[in-house]
Amino acid sequence: MTIQFNDETFRDDYTFFNSPVAIARFPFPFDKDDYMYSVNMEPHETGPEGTPFDVRFDVDEHYVSEMRDRAITLDEDPLRCQSLPHMELAGWDLLELIMVSKAADYPDLFTLNRDGDRWHWINKPLGIEQRFTFGDPTTLPYGPMEYITRQAQGDFAVLDQREDNLWMDAGMVTSQADWSLDFDIGMNFFEWHAPVPKAHEMGVFQRALKFLMHVNQDTPARRLNWTMTVNPRLDTSPENYHKWGPEKRTITPENVGQKQYLRVELQTFWRLPRSNALAFPIRCYLINLEDLTSVPKWGRRLHRVLRDLPDELADYKGFAVNRPVIVEYLSKFDDGAPTSAGIYPDETDVALNKVPARV
């Protein structure tokens, strides 16, 4: 497997783009024509081949540029990466999980040699080679969680499990859908989800917490979440809301196809062996409406989902102000035809768009 890494930006001039391969493998989050919160958890088993679900930690064409964007955000605001003192062991657990997984899933890109606690890590795409002693933070340039998550796409929350609850006690958060690690660190599962409308009353969080506390080392789990973002911006943080907020009001019927993105989070859940903490990677995928509607099934379905979404959810997800323009645009791609079950494009969709059937 060879990946051609894009040279692109997620801020200022926004040169981010998806290749035809990236479009075809996009993790479209809707398996039917409507959406409401649910405990949509499933085992994180591998497959189908070529999709982001095929490996433990997906590496794609955005890897190198995303890591560059993370470094910029961390330089501007180091509080995006924090770990409460009792979470260092969990940081080592996470480092091991990611290194072992990447080296096994992408042997041409990553190498891990281990001789007892003396480890040798090579990250070819980022040009990193590091010898260090596992468990000794003085042998790494950063703490273990920060070190490895500067080399892994997506945000990472690391949750301590105690008192029948999960606690957001460490994290690396630079590509978030508008929540603040600095504010939420130390909160339990119900506290950090407190602002989400409707789901508490539906019992979603009580059930999700029960499920997550029983995730074992050999049963990682995953779910998809989504929102809408104007421009391909990873750092939609509350910290910088006054900087990116004005961009939300630049959507017009003429530019909506290019500037309005569907933002999908592939959330996975991993029990860590030494600390018994739960690693919670939140991987962000972006696709604009123009690219998304090149898959006819997705265009039809997204139109129906957004058109029929309850107002409270559109408000909470922060796109209520642009919904009329988005729905009007998408309506042109909805001929009323029935859609097939599941998230994947139809065979005919793929053929129509001349994207590789197997990506």
Place this chain on the structure above:
Amino acid sequence: MTRVTFSPSILSRPVYAPLESHGAGPTIMLCDAEGAAAILDLAERDPAVMDYAHVIYIPSGSDYTVRMRALEARQYHEAPSYDAITARYRKALADATMGTRLYLAGTEGLIGKAAAEALAAGLPAQAIQAEHRGSIARRMQCVHCKGVTEDVTTDPFTCSHCGLTLFVRDHFSRRLGAFQGVCVDAETPGEVPERQEILP
């Protein structure tokens, strides 16, 4: 009228209940303003709660000093401000023995700050009780500059550090002891809604 009924809100927003005596045992009591009345009520319900109590009272214009002194707590201290007693309070927390209970009473700002300090010192959350009395002014953290503005009574309000106009959220961090303030005109700079007194 010092007791306030807060409207139901989101799960991170603290809720308060009348202080409940756990009897004679090691106790730190910290109150400001009308919060003194909550301590007086507690002592009336169970005078034994004062036997091992270290009471710190910040009057902030209230006048319960005579009655507070008359409680004859094991240790009693009056202070002009929270800042003035921070070192003393920290020492009391650091010296606290296993099983020490913390009773907080008064404004949300005092309760938020003092509870955060106690949690940071290692006191378990279950050992902390808080009863709100008096002003409903809030202690707000600006999510943008991270500065904390005390005694916020309007929504929106001006961050006392960076000057952004912030709206008052109910999302609350126990670690920071503060509610979250977020720029109200981020998407439409200059379009600021009219200031209103915050409601309970």
